Amino acid sequence: MTQPSTIVVSTSSAEETRAVAGAIAPLCVPGDVLLLAGDLGSGKTTFAQGFGRALGIVGPITSPTFTLVRQYELDGAVDAPVGRPLKTLLHADVYRLDSLGEIVDLGLGELVEDGAVALVEWGDVAEPVLGDGSLSLRLDAPCGNGDPGDLDDLDDLRTMTIGRSGERWADRWARLAEVLGPWAVDR
Numbered sequence: 001m002t003q004p005s006t007i008v009v010s011t012s013s014a015e016e017t018r019a020v021a022g023a024i025a026p027l028c029v030p031g032d033v034l035l036l037a038g039d040l041g042s043g044k045t046t047f048a049q050g051f052g053r054a055l056g057i058v059g060p061i062t063s064p065t066f067t068l069v070r071q072y073e074l075d076g077a078v079d080a081p082v083g084r085p086l087k088t089l090l091h092a093d094v095y096r097l098d099s100l101g102e103i104v105d106l107g108l109g110e111l112v113e114d115g116a117v118a119l120v121e122w123g124d125v126a127e128p129v130l131g132d133g134s135l136s137l138r139l140d141a142p143c144g145n146g147d148p149g150d151l152d153d154l155d156d157l158r159t160m161t162i163g164r165s166g167e168r169w170a171d172r173w174a175r176l177a178e179v180l181g182p183w184a185v186d187r
Protein backbone atom coordinates (compact mmCIF):
# COMPACT_ATOMS: atom_id res chain seq x y z
CA MET A 1 0.00 0.00 0.00
CA THR A 2 1.42 3.41 -0.90
CA GLN A 3 1.73 5.96 1.85
CA PRO A 4 0.31 9.44 1.40
CA SER A 5 3.16 11.86 0.88
CA THR A 6 1.78 14.45 3.30
CA ILE A 7 -0.09 14.44 6.58
CA VAL A 8 -2.33 17.47 7.18
CA VAL A 9 -3.54 18.43 10.63
CA SER A 10 -5.39 21.44 11.96
CA THR A 11 -5.36 23.14 15.35
CA SER A 12 -7.52 25.87 16.84
CA SER A 13 -5.28 27.13 19.63
CA ALA A 14 -1.63 27.55 20.50
CA GLU A 15 -1.96 24.84 23.12
CA GLU A 16 -3.31 22.46 20.51
CA THR A 17 -0.28 23.14 18.29
CA ARG A 18 1.92 22.38 21.31
CA ALA A 19 0.02 19.11 21.75
CA VAL A 20 0.63 18.16 18.10
CA ALA A 21 4.33 18.85 18.61
CA GLY A 22 4.22 16.78 21.78
CA ALA A 23 2.80 13.86 19.82
CA ILE A 24 5.60 14.06 17.24
CA ALA A 25 8.50 14.45 19.66
CA PRO A 26 8.51 10.88 21.06
CA LEU A 27 8.89 9.51 17.53
CA CYS A 28 12.10 11.43 16.95
CA VAL A 29 15.52 9.83 17.10
CA PRO A 30 19.02 11.31 17.17
CA GLY A 31 19.93 12.84 13.85
CA ASP A 32 16.43 14.00 12.97
CA VAL A 33 15.95 17.48 11.51
CA LEU A 34 12.52 19.11 11.51
CA LEU A 35 12.16 22.09 9.18
CA LEU A 36 9.45 24.50 10.35
CA ALA A 37 8.02 26.86 7.75
CA GLY A 38 5.27 29.45 7.85
CA ASP A 39 4.74 33.20 8.00
CA LEU A 40 5.62 35.44 10.92
CA GLY A 41 3.45 34.48 13.86
CA SER A 42 2.20 31.27 12.29
CA GLY A 43 3.30 29.19 15.29
CA LYS A 44 6.80 27.83 14.67
CA THR A 45 8.10 28.79 18.12
CA THR A 46 4.84 27.63 19.68
CA PHE A 47 5.43 24.23 18.07
CA ALA A 48 8.98 24.18 19.49
CA GLN A 49 7.57 24.87 22.96
CA GLY A 50 5.33 21.81 22.84
CA PHE A 51 8.09 19.71 21.35
CA GLY A 52 10.54 20.68 24.09
CA ARG A 53 7.98 20.22 26.82
CA ALA A 54 7.36 16.66 25.64
CA LEU A 55 11.10 15.99 25.86
CA GLY A 56 11.14 17.12 29.47
CA ILE A 57 12.44 20.67 29.08
CA VAL A 58 10.94 22.67 31.93
CA GLY A 59 12.28 26.17 31.27
CA PRO A 60 10.84 28.59 28.74
CA ILE A 61 11.49 28.01 25.07
CA THR A 62 11.68 31.34 23.31
CA SER A 63 12.44 32.42 19.79
CA PRO A 64 16.11 32.03 18.86
CA THR A 65 15.82 34.80 16.27
CA PHE A 66 18.90 36.65 17.51
CA THR A 67 20.88 33.82 19.09
CA LEU A 68 20.33 31.72 15.93
CA VAL A 69 20.64 28.40 17.80
CA ARG A 70 19.64 27.45 21.31
CA GLN A 71 20.76 24.16 22.76
CA TYR A 72 18.82 22.30 25.45
CA GLU A 73 20.41 19.33 27.17
CA LEU A 74 17.97 16.48 27.74
CA ASP A 75 20.09 14.53 30.22
CA GLY A 76 19.40 11.31 28.34
CA ALA A 77 16.07 11.15 30.14
CA VAL A 78 14.07 10.56 27.00
CA ASP A 79 14.36 7.20 25.32
CA ALA A 80 13.79 7.18 21.62
CA PRO A 81 11.84 4.19 20.26
CA VAL A 82 14.98 2.55 18.92
CA GLY A 83 16.63 2.90 22.29
CA ARG A 84 19.07 5.64 21.37
CA PRO A 85 18.56 8.47 23.81
CA LEU A 86 18.14 12.00 22.56
CA LYS A 87 20.86 14.00 24.26
CA THR A 88 20.11 17.45 22.98
CA LEU A 89 17.39 19.58 21.43
CA LEU A 90 18.67 22.21 19.02
CA HIS A 91 16.27 25.05 18.27
CA ALA A 92 17.42 27.25 15.40
CA ASP A 93 15.97 30.22 13.56
CA VAL A 94 17.63 31.03 10.26
CA TYR A 95 15.42 34.03 9.41
CA ARG A 96 18.29 36.49 9.77
CA LEU A 97 20.83 34.54 7.76
CA ASP A 98 21.51 35.74 4.25
CA SER A 99 23.13 32.79 2.61
CA LEU A 100 23.13 29.02 2.59
CA GLY A 101 26.81 29.18 3.56
CA GLU A 102 25.85 30.82 6.85
CA ILE A 103 23.34 28.04 7.49
CA VAL A 104 26.03 25.45 6.80
CA ASP A 105 28.30 27.27 9.26
CA LEU A 106 25.79 26.70 12.08
CA GLY A 107 26.94 23.08 11.95
CA LEU A 108 23.48 21.64 12.63
CA GLY A 109 24.16 18.67 10.39
CA GLU A 110 27.16 17.64 12.49
CA LEU A 111 25.48 18.41 15.81
CA VAL A 112 22.50 16.15 15.16
CA GLU A 113 24.83 13.29 14.36
CA ASP A 114 26.00 13.48 17.95
CA GLY A 115 22.69 12.61 19.58
CA ALA A 116 20.63 15.71 18.89
CA VAL A 117 17.35 16.48 17.19
CA ALA A 118 17.03 19.86 15.49
CA LEU A 119 14.06 22.15 14.99
CA VAL A 120 14.76 24.85 12.42
CA GLU A 121 12.44 27.86 12.06
CA TRP A 122 12.29 29.20 8.50
CA GLY A 123 13.56 25.74 7.66
CA ASP A 124 12.26 25.97 4.09
CA VAL A 125 15.15 28.35 3.46
CA ALA A 126 17.56 25.75 4.86
CA GLU A 127 16.07 22.97 2.72
CA PRO A 128 19.00 22.76 0.27
CA VAL A 129 21.41 22.30 3.19
CA LEU A 130 19.41 20.25 5.69
CA GLY A 131 16.53 18.88 3.66
CA ASP A 132 17.75 15.37 2.94
CA GLY A 133 15.95 13.01 5.33
CA SER A 134 14.17 15.86 7.07
CA LEU A 135 10.60 16.23 8.21
CA SER A 136 9.04 19.43 6.87
CA LEU A 137 6.21 21.14 8.71
CA ARG A 138 4.46 24.13 7.17
CA LEU A 139 2.09 26.18 9.30
CA ASP A 140 -0.63 28.21 7.61
CA ALA A 141 -3.18 30.54 9.12
CA PRO A 142 -6.08 30.03 6.72
CA CYS A 143 -7.56 33.45 7.38
CA GLY A 144 -4.36 35.43 7.62
CA ASN A 145 -3.94 37.85 10.48
CA GLY A 146 -5.63 40.93 11.73
CA ASP A 147 -8.89 41.14 9.81
CA PRO A 148 -11.24 42.38 12.51
CA GLY A 149 -14.87 41.44 12.89
CA ASP A 150 -16.40 38.20 11.75
CA LEU A 151 -13.09 36.43 11.34
CA ASP A 152 -11.99 36.93 14.95
CA ASP A 153 -12.99 33.41 15.91
CA LEU A 154 -10.85 32.03 13.13
CA ASP A 155 -7.65 33.85 14.08
CA ASP A 156 -6.42 30.90 16.10
CA LEU A 157 -6.86 28.32 13.35
CA ARG A 158 -3.74 26.80 11.86
CA THR A 159 -3.22 24.11 9.28
CA MET A 160 -0.01 22.12 9.44
CA THR A 161 1.19 20.23 6.38
CA ILE A 162 3.82 17.63 7.18
CA GLY A 163 6.01 16.07 4.55
CA ARG A 164 9.14 14.02 4.44
CA SER A 165 12.21 13.95 2.29
CA GLY A 166 13.98 10.72 1.43
CA GLU A 167 13.51 7.48 3.32
CA ARG A 168 14.53 8.52 6.82
CA TRP A 169 10.93 8.84 8.02
CA ALA A 170 9.47 6.07 5.85
CA ASP A 171 9.39 3.43 8.60
CA ARG A 172 7.83 5.89 11.04
CA TRP A 173 5.30 7.41 8.64
CA ALA A 174 2.34 5.19 9.47
CA ARG A 175 2.99 5.65 13.18
CA LEU A 176 3.22 9.40 12.70
CA ALA A 177 -0.13 9.44 10.88
CA GLU A 178 -1.60 7.38 13.71
CA VAL A 179 -0.48 9.67 16.55
CA LEU A 180 -1.64 12.71 14.60
CA GLY A 181 -5.03 11.14 13.94
CA PRO A 182 -6.87 13.29 16.50
CA TRP A 183 -5.94 16.44 14.53
CA ALA A 184 -6.04 14.98 11.02
CA VAL A 185 -7.74 16.83 8.21
CA ASP A 186 -9.44 14.53 5.73
CA ARG A 187 -8.50 15.52 2.23
Ligand SMILES: Nc1ncnc2c1ncn2[C@@H]1O[C@H](COP(=O)(O)OP(=O)(O)OP(=O)(O)O)[C@@H](O)[C@H]1O
Nearest residue numbers: 011012013014017040041042043044045046156158
Ligand atom coordinates in the same frame (compact mmCIF):
# COMPACT_ATOMS: atom_id res chain seq x y z
N1 LIG B 1 -3.45 27.32 16.49
C1 LIG B 1 -2.36 28.04 16.85
N2 LIG B 1 -1.12 27.50 16.73
C2 LIG B 1 -0.02 28.21 17.05
N3 LIG B 1 -0.03 29.47 17.51
C3 LIG B 1 -1.25 30.06 17.66
C4 LIG B 1 -2.45 29.37 17.35
N4 LIG B 1 -3.50 30.20 17.60
C5 LIG B 1 -2.96 31.35 18.03
N5 LIG B 1 -1.62 31.28 18.08
C6 LIG B 1 -0.73 32.38 18.51
O1 LIG B 1 0.04 32.77 17.38
C7 LIG B 1 1.32 33.20 17.82
C8 LIG B 1 2.39 32.33 17.16
O2 LIG B 1 3.62 32.89 17.49
P1 LIG B 1 5.00 32.14 17.28
O3 LIG B 1 6.06 32.97 17.92
O4 LIG B 1 4.88 30.73 17.69
O5 LIG B 1 5.14 32.21 15.69
P2 LIG B 1 6.43 32.02 14.80
O6 LIG B 1 5.98 31.31 13.58
O7 LIG B 1 7.53 31.40 15.59
O8 LIG B 1 6.81 33.52 14.44
P3 LIG B 1 8.21 34.09 13.91
O9 LIG B 1 8.21 33.90 12.41
O10 LIG B 1 8.17 35.54 14.28
O11 LIG B 1 9.32 33.34 14.57
C9 LIG B 1 1.35 33.06 19.34
O12 LIG B 1 0.99 34.30 19.92
C10 LIG B 1 0.27 32.02 19.59
O13 LIG B 1 -0.30 32.15 20.89
Ligand SMILES: [Mg+2]
Nearest residue numbers: 044045063121
Ligand atom coordinates in the same frame (compact mmCIF):
# COMPACT_ATOMS: atom_id res chain seq x y z
MG1 LIG C 1 9.49 31.99 15.99
